[in-house]
Amino acid sequence: MRHGPQATPRASVARSTAPGELRLNARPTERGLLAAVRDDIAFLKGFLQHPDQVGSVIPSSGFLEQRLIRSAALAQARCVVELGPGTGGTTRAFLDAMRIDAHLLAIELSASFHARLTATIDDPRLVVQLGSAEQIAEFLAARRLPAPDAVISGIPFSTMPAAVGDRIAQAVAAVLAPAGRFVAYQVRAHVADYASPYLGSPRAQWEVLNIPPVRVFTWTKPA
Numbered sequence: 001m002r003h004g005p006q007a008t009p010r011a012s013v014a015r016s017t018a019p020g021e022l023r024l025n026a027r028p029t030e031r032g033l034l035a036a037v038r039d040d041i042a043f044l045k046g047f048l049q050h051p052d053q054v055g056s057v058i059p060s061s062g063f064l065e066q067r068l069i070r071s072a073a074l075a076q077a078r079c080v081v082e083l084g085p086g087t088g089g090t091t092r093a094f095l096d097a098m099r100i101d102a103h104l105l106a107i108e109l110s111a112s113f114h115a116r117l118t119a120t121i122d123d124p125r126l127v128v129q130l131g132s133a134e135q136i137a138e139f140l141a142a143r144r145l146p147a148p149d150a151v152i153s154g155i156p157f158s159t160m161p162a163a164v165g166d167r168i169a170q171a172v173a174a175v176l177a178p179a180g181r182f183v184a185y186q187v188r189a190h191v192a193d194y195a196s197p198y199l200g201s202p203r204a205q206w207e208v209l210n211i212p213p214v215r216v217f218t219w220t221k222p223a
Contacts, residue, residue: 059086059087059089059090060089060090060154060185060210061207061209061210061211062093063207063209063210064185064207064209064210064214064216065089065090065093065094066093067205067207067216068090068093068094068152068183068185068216069093069094069097071181071183071205071216071218072150072152072181072183072218073149073150073181074094074097074098074150075097075098075099076099076149077098077099077102077148077149077150078099078101078102078103078146078149079102079103079105079145079146079147079148079149079177080094080098080102080103080104080105080148080149080150080151080152081104081105081106081107081136081140081148081150081151081152081175082094082104082105082106082107082151082152082153082154083107083133083136083151083152083153083154083155083168083172084107084108084109084133084153084154084155085106085107085108085113085117085128085154086108086110086113086154087113087116087117088116088117088120088121090152090154091104091106091117091121091126092121094152095121095123095125095126098125100125102125103125103127103145104123104125104126104127105127105129105139105140105143105145105148106126106127106128106129107129107131107132107133107135107136107139108128108129108130108131109130109131109132109133109155111130114128114129114130127143127145129143132168133153133155133168133171133172134164134167134168134171135171136151136168136171136172136175137171137174137175140175146177147175147176147177147180148175148176148177148180149177149179149180149181150180150181150182150183151172151175151176151180151181151182151183152183152184152185153172153182153183153184153185153191154184154185155168156186156187156188157184157186157188157190157191157194158186158187158188158190158191165190165191165193165194166194168194169191169194169195169197169198169199170198172195172198173195173198173199173221176199176221177221178221178222178223179220179221179222179223180220180221181218181219181220181221182195182199182218182219182221183216183217183218183219184216184217185207185214185215185216185217186214186215186217187212187214187215189204189215189217191217192204192217195217195219196219199219199220199221200219200222202217202218202219203217203218203219204216204217204218205218
């Protein structure tokens, strides 16, 4: 499940609902209908080109985005990694929910999605990295980023080779900060088979206000 971009207006600083925290406000409605249509077209094109890499034919809903934000506790996170940002809709939602002093590393396997993200999202907290989720430790080290408080994944574990899925799950578990959260939103439950041996049993919730409905799995690394 990936999402889509358009040049974001310079975000204004606003008070968070959590006392003592700041966030950047960049509301999706400011982007306009035309930008949303372009995002959907780019997303569908990416799915048709690489159906094994993109988890859905259309971007994630706002309801799913908000569930992911809550599940990952993004308002408190200092460092966040997104696996499979696609065209950037979820990425924008995450940035809007995050602290002004936080960092978001978005790892994208598709060169076309990576180029679109780089060209259309202007936020100093965001680093867009072309490459595989298996390289998460390498990318964090190269950017001198700390252990992430949250890793959020929309990449489809059900369509990747089992060895790759296992390596990604192991890499995520290894880099997570103590008490950090791994949140994966998936149509199928394959991700649980990969991540549970490393992180234990997840909490699973359905988000039905999304096309298609997806399960949101949340693991918390032992402190």
